[in-house]
Amino acid sequence: MAKPISSSSPSTALPPIGGRMGPPGRGPVPKVRANNAKHAILRVWSYMGQHRAGVIAALVLTAIGTLLNLAGPYLLGRAVNEHIVPRITEGLLKECLLLLTVYVLGSLMMWAQSFVMIGVSQLTVKDLRQDLFSRLQQLPISFFDKNQSGDLMSRATNDIDNVSTTLNQSVTQLMSSAILLVGSLSIMLALDVRLTLLSLITVPLITIATRLIASKTRKHFTAQQKLLGELNGYAQETIAGQKVVTAYNRQGEAHKHFVGLNEKLRVSSTQAQSVSGLVGPTMNVMNNIGFAILAAVGGWMAYHNLTSIGLIVSFLAYSRQIERPINDLANQYNLIQAAIAGAERVFHIIDTPSEYVEEQKKQLDQIRGKVVFEHVSFGYTPERPILKDVSFTAQPGEMIALVGPTGAGKTTIINLLPRFYDLTGGRITIDDRDITELEKDPLRRELGIVLQDAYLFSGTIRDNIAYGKPNATIEQIRQAAELANAHSFIRKLPQGYDTSIIAGGSNLSQGQRQLLTIARAILADPAILILDEATSSIDTRTEMHIQQAMRTLMKGRTSFVIAHRLSTIREADQILVIDAGEITERGNHETLMKKQGFYYQLHQGHLS
Numbered sequence: 001m002a003k004p005i006s007s008s009s010p011s012t013a014l015p016p017i018g019g020r021m022g023p024p025g026r027g028p029v030p031k032v033r034a035n036n037a038k039h040a041i042l043r044v045w046s047y048m049g050q051h052r053a054g055v056i057a058a059l060v061l062t063a064i065g066t067l068l069n070l071a072g073p074y075l076l077g078r079a080v081n082e083h084i085v086p087r088i089t090e091g092l093l094k095e096c097l098l099l100l101t102v103y104v105l106g107s108l109m110m111w112a113q114s115f116v117m118i119g120v121s122q123l124t125v126k127d128l129r130q131d132l133f134s135r136l137q138q139l140p141i142s143f144f145d146k147n148q149s150g151d152l153m154s155r156a157t158n159d160i161d162n163v164s165t166t167l168n169q170s171v172t173q174l175m176s177s178a179i180l181l182v183g184s185l186s187i188m189l190a191l192d193v194r195l196t197l198l199s200l201i202t203v204p205l206i207t208i209a210t211r212l213i214a215s216k217t218r219k220h221f222t223a224q225q226k227l228l229g230e231l232n233g234y235a236q237e238t239i240a241g242q243k244v245v246t247a248y249n250r251q252g253e254a255h256k257h258f259v260g261l262n263e264k265l266r267v268s269s270t271q272a273q274s275v276s277g278l279v280g281p282t283m284n285v286m287n288n289i290g291f292a293i294l295a296a297v298g299g300w301m302a303y304h305n306l307t308s309i310g311l312i313v314s315f316l317a318y319s320r321q322i323e324r325p326i327n328d329l330a331n332q333y334n335l336i337q338a339a340i341a342g343a344e345r346v347f348h349i350i351d352t353p354s355e356y357v358e359e360q361k362k363q364l365d366q367i368r369g370k371v372v373f374e375h376v377s378f379g380y381t382p383e384r385p386i387l388k389d390v391s392f393t394a395q396p397g398e399m400i401a402l403v404g405p406t407g408a409g410k411t412t413i414i415n416l417l418p419r420f421y422d423l424t425g426g427r428i429t430i431d432d433r434d435i436t437e438l439e440k441d442p443l444r445r446e447l448g449i450v451l452q453d454a455y456l457f458s459g460t461i462r463d464n465i466a467y468g469k470p471n472a473t474i475e476q477i478r479q480a481a482e483l484a485n486a487h488s489f490i491r492k493l494p495q496g497y498d499t500s501i502i503a504g505g506s507n508l509s510q511g512q513r514q515l516l517t518i519a520r521a522i523l524a525d526p527a528i529l530i531l532d533e534a535t536s537s538i539d540t541r542t543e544m545h546i547q548q549a550m551r552t553l554m555k556g557r558t559s560f561v562i563a564h565r566l567s568t569i570r571e572a573d574q575i576l577v578i579d580a581g582e583i584t585e586r587g588n589h590e591t592l593m594k595k596q597g598f599y600y601q602l603h604q605g606h607l608s
Contacts, residue, residue, distance in 0.1 A: 040343040044163065047124045054120035058113050059175065065109030066179040068102050070187060073321070075099045077314030085309055114172050121167030129160055131350055140355035141420040142380070150233025155349060158228060159342030166339035177325030184321045191311060198297055199319045202290040209282050213275060220272035221337040225345060227265040234261055276337060294319055356440065367446050367527035369396035369558035370431050371417070377425030378416060385424070386412050387581045392574070399559045401569035403599065404578035410562045413578070414530050417560070418444045430528075448526030452533035454513035456505030461490055462497040464505075464516055468524035480523035486515035529559040566603055575599065 048055060075098060083092040133156070144152075188196040238245060238254050245254050298312035371394040379385035387409050394400045402410040415421055416428060419440050428435050435443060448468075456464045465480060466472040472480075477497065481487040489512055493499040505513040521529065563569050570589045577585035577592070577599050585597050592599040 037340045040340050040347065043347055044124070044128075044167075044339075044343055047127050048120060048167075050127060051120050051123050054116055054123070058117040058120060058172070061109050061113035061116060062172075062176045063179055065106045065113060066176055066183055068106035068109060069180065070183040070321070071102050072099060072106070073314045073317035074187065075102065076317060077308075077310035079310070080313050081308050081310030110176060113176070117172040117175070118168055121164065121171060124167060125160060125164040128163065128346065129156070132156055132160070132346055135350050135352065135354065138354040138356055139349075139352060141415070143352065148229075148233035148237070150236035151229035152349070153236065154225075154229035154232040155342075155345045158232070159225060159345045162225075162335070162338045162342035163346070166335045170335050170339075174325075180321055181325040184318045188315065188318050188322075191314065192307065195294070195298060195301075195307070195311070195315045199290065199294055199315065199322060201293060202286045206283060206286050209286070213278055213282070217272065217276045217337050220268060220275055222341040222344070224265070224268045224272045225338070225341045227261070227268050229345070231258075231261045231265050234258060272337070291316065291319055368431050369527055370394065370429075371528065371558055372429045372432075373413075373426070374429070375426035376413075376416065376423060376428060378412060378421065378423055380421075382424070385581060387416075389426070390581070390583055391426075392576060392583065392586065394558050394560070394574070396558055397556050398573040399554055399561060399569075399571065401572035401575045402560065402562045402578055403566070403569065403575060403602065404584075408578040409581040410578050411532055412581075414449075414532060414560050414562065417528070417530065418447050418449065445524075446527040447530060448521035448524050448528070449530045450514075450517050450521045450532065454505070454510065454517045456501050456508070456513055456516060458500075458502060460495075460498050460500055461493075461516065464501060465497075465519045465523055467520055472523055476523060477519075480519045481516075483522050484515050484519035486512070486519045489515070527557060529554060529557050531559065531561045531563070533562055 075095065079092065079095040079099070082088065083095060136152070136156075185196065188199065235258065238258070245251060295312075295316060298307065298315060301307045302309050302312050373390050373392050376387055376390040377385060378387040390409075390413065392400070402413060404410055412421075416423060417435070419435055422436070430438070430443075457467065462474065462477055465477045465486075469476075474497065478487060481490055481497075490497060490499070501507065505516070508516075561569055561572065569575060573588065574586060575588060575592055576583050577597070579598065585592055585595065585599055587595070593603065
């Protein structure tokens with residue numbers, strides 16, 4: 001069983017963008033609450049801490065490179081005092097070569113530091129991406145009911161890309177800037193305390209301005225990321241349903257809605273970039289003011305022999321180095337804010353509780369297939385129950401058919417068996433064992449599920465049939481396809497079982513896709529079979545061919561079948577008529593026909 005990822009601050013289920021409504025009966029979902037920036041930064045740093053050797057190497061290289069760069073202004077000032085001012089050329093070339101060597105070596109150290117840090121950042125993002133995907137695999141079906149797939153994709157791509165870009169570009173600069181700032185100040189204080197204080201005259205103003213801008217920037221970047229997720233979600237949803245959009249001539253309305261979302265994103269992005277764009281110009285103005293003050297006062301002091309010209313030259317160079325960390329922060333501010341907002345959205349998913357409980361569950365033995373629903377009640381929300389006191393017993397090898405109007409609760413019943421959702425009342429047992437006491441993964445491996453939505457993955461036909469049994473031989477795959485009546489159309493394809501399938505299977509007909517999902521279930525050889533409208537997309541002629549194969553498949557297996565075509569369930573051992581979440585009729589075909597109730601009316605309606 002997949003193990004849950006530990007997290008430092010578990011949260012509630014992830015709220016979707018825009019308070020999107022979940023499936024019927026679940027109600028609205030609350031909006032995302034952003035965590036604080038410090039928490040997000042510490043979480044990302046904890047991921048980087050897993051690669052300490054690289055981080056330490058980057059820090060050492062940064063320190064060496066920065067120290068070499070710090071030596072440059074001092075050597076420059078010494079050259080001015082000892083050679084330029086007194087006009088002594090002897091030894092000047094040596095000083096220039098030393099200065100050149102220092103700057104070249106400093107640049108090489110910074111390049112090496114950048115190279116190492118890029119490797120560390122990519123490993124960090126890889127770990128973050130893996131944890132995100134792993135957590136998505138462990139979340140309950142209800143989580144995906146409540147969140148747009150487009151928004152989840154935005155978190156897994158755009159948000160992580162923002163984190164990656166920041167780690168690649170910003171972290172290395174900020175590390176070197178921090179050392180450069182401390183080193184410059186230390187040397188300046190050692191050289192002249194008066195000039196050092198004069199160089200820092202604009203720092204309080206810069207700090208105040210940065211805090212004022214920062215208080216507004218992060219809010220705008222968070223809103224930008226939320227709107228980007230909403231836009232991606234709508235685009236993905238519309239593209240996936242393009243046939244429906246076209247069939248109902250809703251292209252204009254779809255485009256209009258997209259334009260509205262796009263405009264909101266434009267406004268939000270403009271606000272975020274405009275506010276954060278104030279940082280750079282503000283810093284430059286204040287830095288230039290400080291530089292001018294230092295040059296003017298320093299020149300006056302040199303004129304009155306209170307200091308040397310070389311020292312003033314060194315201080316002007318060091319003042320620029322002090323400005324560099326602040327300018328780096330200003331230049332990287334957009335990336336940092338976008339990364340913090342993106343990291344928060346990613347951690348919302350990672351912190352969402354897994355559906356797997358760490359407590360030890362019972363292992364499954366060989367399943368005979370006896371399934372009992374005992375006074376089962378269920379609702380997606382407490383105030384709106386879907387199932388009410390549902391009780392029935394399926395003996396090993398029996399076929400149980402579920403019929404009833406749309407929304408009656410048929411699919412909900414079979415969704416409870418693999419524990420896609422947990423009961424709100426009663427219990428379900430398999431071979432007299434409560435399913436809540438069984439591990440989910442082994443339980444689900446014993447259930448073969450064929451859904452109405454015949455989804456196929458990108459890859460070959462062979463891969464898709466063997467999805468539930470990856471080590472199957474080609475002979476086993478072919479036998480499963482023959483049993484599902486899929487072999488006849490597969491062998492006519494140019495590459496046969498090696499024919500490539502586009503994600504979703506759009507290069508096959510709906511009926512062909514359904515046959516492949518049935519073959520997939522056959523190959524998995526489950527103890528219990530669940531067919532949810534499995535033949536709804538198959539034409540009548542194909543259905544006739546598949547009936548015998550389905551009978552063979554069901555023999556010896558407990559089967560649950562939902563079907564609108566009553567011809568597929570005439571031979572069911574039990575037919576349960578579900579209406580408004582309750583079993584209103586039960587019995588085999590002959591018994592229910594004699595009662596002349598709902599099933600009888602439904603059957604007669606199908607014949608007319």
